[in-house]
Amino acid sequence: MRNFSYDTMEHKLKELEYEYDALEPVMDEETVRIHHDKHLQGYVNKLNEALKNNPELQEKTPEELISNLNEIPKSIRQAVINHGGGVSNHNLFFSILKKDTEISGKIKEAIESEFSSFENFKEKLSKEATTQFGSGWAWLVLTKDKKLKITKSNNQDSPLSNNEIPLIAIDVWEHSYYLKYQNKRPEYIENFFKIINWDKINKLYEQNL
Numbered sequence: 001m002r003n004f005s006y007d008t009m010e011h012k013l014k015e016l017e018y019e020y021d022a023l024e025p026v027m028d029e030e031t032v033r034i035h036h037d038k039h040l041q042g043y044v045n046k047l048n049e050a051l052k053n054n055p056e057l058q059e060k061t062p063e064e065l066i067s068n069l070n071e072i073p074k075s076i077r078q079a080v081i082n083h084g085g086g087v088s089n090h091n092l093f094f095s096i097l098k099k100d101t102e103i104s105g106k107i108k109e110a111i112e113s114e115f116s117s118f119e120n121f122k123e124k125l126s127k128e129a130t131t132q133f134g135s136g137w138a139w140l141v142l143t144k145d146k147k148l149k150i151t152k153s154n155n156q157d158s159p160l161s162n163n164e165i166p167l168i169a170i171d172v173w174e175h176s177y178y179l180k181y182q183n184k185r186p187e188y189i190e191n192f193f194k195i196i197n198w199d200k201i202n203k204l205y206e207q208n209l
């Protein structure tokens with residue numbers, strides 16, 4: 001049996017793979033810094049807090065935890081949904097952002113085939129993100145039968161809990177855009193499409209087919 005010290009079991013903040021200002025002007029440096037260093041760190045801390053009396057769960061990744069919610073004790077299940085989801089959703093979100101990539105490859109073919117055109121896909125995903133009431137996320141997911149689907153969720157609920165694999169995550173909590181866009185969520189969403197890292201999305205898609 002492995003003997004973990006509390007320190008090594010703790011979930012840690014995943015560093016950004018780019019500079020805080022790398023997504024300017026779509027996402028300003030201050031927003032990225034606060035979003036990553038404060039909000040995401042907060043979810044990491046609260047996930048660790050929720051799991052502190054369950055060492056066997058601390059060995060699992062946030063993705064494993066929220067994919068198997070029936071294995072989480074009821075007393076901490078909602079905390080794991082909120083904070084495990086918060087960690088997993090943000091790790092995906094920050095990892096799929098990059099300026100100036102172009103859609104190509106299998107994901108391009110699949111989007112055009114499923115949604116008839118890229119413009120139609122963009123319109124549908126934007127609508128889902130715009131109409132999510134209150135805090136939550138809009139998603140492009142891969143379903144169990146490997147079809148692309150656009151969906152949305154409340155709070156930090158993850159598609160992984162429904163057996164769906166998230167490929168694109170649009171954070172529509174106000175903390176993700178309010179400093180720069182204030183109440184103009186549609187403008188944030190329109191600009192968000194300029195920083196989707198299509199090379200990364202294509203890789204995720206191919207890996208999960």
Ligand code: MN
Pocket residue numbers: 035039090171173175176
């Ligand atoms: Mn967020």
